[in-house]
Amino acid sequence: MAVDGSLDGTGIAAADWSKVRDLLHARGLRWTPQRRALLEVLASTDGHVTGAELVERCRAIDPATIPSTVYRTLDVLEEIGFVSHSHTADGREQFHVLPVVEHGHLECRRCHDSWEIPVDEAAELVTALERGRGFAVDLSHLSILGLCAACRES
């Protein structure tokens, strides 16, 4: 996989990287090899990963990766709106990239696989809570634990 957006041939990822680079530069922030590595990792996720997983995957690219650098970069990426975070059922931080649509997460307590819940699937709950209690649900922080179809059968 390409490491520099400007030389990349895969399209989407390259576009995202230069966008991030520009957003950083616009704020006087900098583009470093460590940030590039994290962006590379983020670009190849299916949309949600824990902080610890990101550290691990960055280490695959650069074994010298330091956790604090990853977490600090995640903070700035969250500030510029490139990622957002919620929490898994067992309390670890869960990050997701540029959510095109806001969504929650569904997690199986047995196989620990997880899926996204799009707005429309949670719509009834969200509007019910809003109408009944005036509570504005933060869907991107919604994490539902349960048993997936496959695990229920076996």
Next chain:
Amino acid sequence: MAVDGSLDGTGIAAADWSKVRDLLHARGLRWTPQRRALLEVLASTDGHVTGAELVERCRAIDPATIPSTVYRTLDVLEEIGFVSHSHTADGREQFHVLPVVEHGHLECRRCHDSWEIPVDEAAELVTALERGRGFAVDLSHLSILGLCAACRES
């Protein structure tokens, strides 16, 4: 507040304690001062507390309280079905006493207050996920973050 269920005059708490004591004895487990203290704390909660909060409140009763004892007791209380646990939005363990009805939690990201969500309020979501994906929601682990009515106004 009374410390021994058999001498207690307040009713509910005393009943719960002897029930727990009996459940423990039925399994060859023991009734200790430390467990009594935790039960006293649990009896006076509004239904949900974090593990760390329980440790702190037990210390108010007995300053010599040891965290591991509290957590170990919570484990057995969960085993005998007297409490169950989920996780708060920031990932700490959240315990609740004998849920008469299974329920989730609503937490305000600003004032950090929290409320219970009874089954019926989550019913639509639960059945939608079950029908659409065969996913069995674990309502007692459901924790929704958002902005409460009071905090939205100000």
Next chain:
DNA sequence: ATTAATGCAAACGGTTTGCACTACT
């Protein structure tokens, strides 16, 4: 007399912090 439960201390895992140094701009 059993053996469950405790106190203690140390370790855990994920994340955060302080600080001197490095390297983007």
Next chain:
DNA sequence: AGTAGTGCAAACCGTTTGCATTAAT
């Protein structure tokens, strides 16, 4: 040159573990 970002190490917080000791049965 200026200062954002890094590497490192140490601290953090809530929770868990191992083990010798205590105490409920």
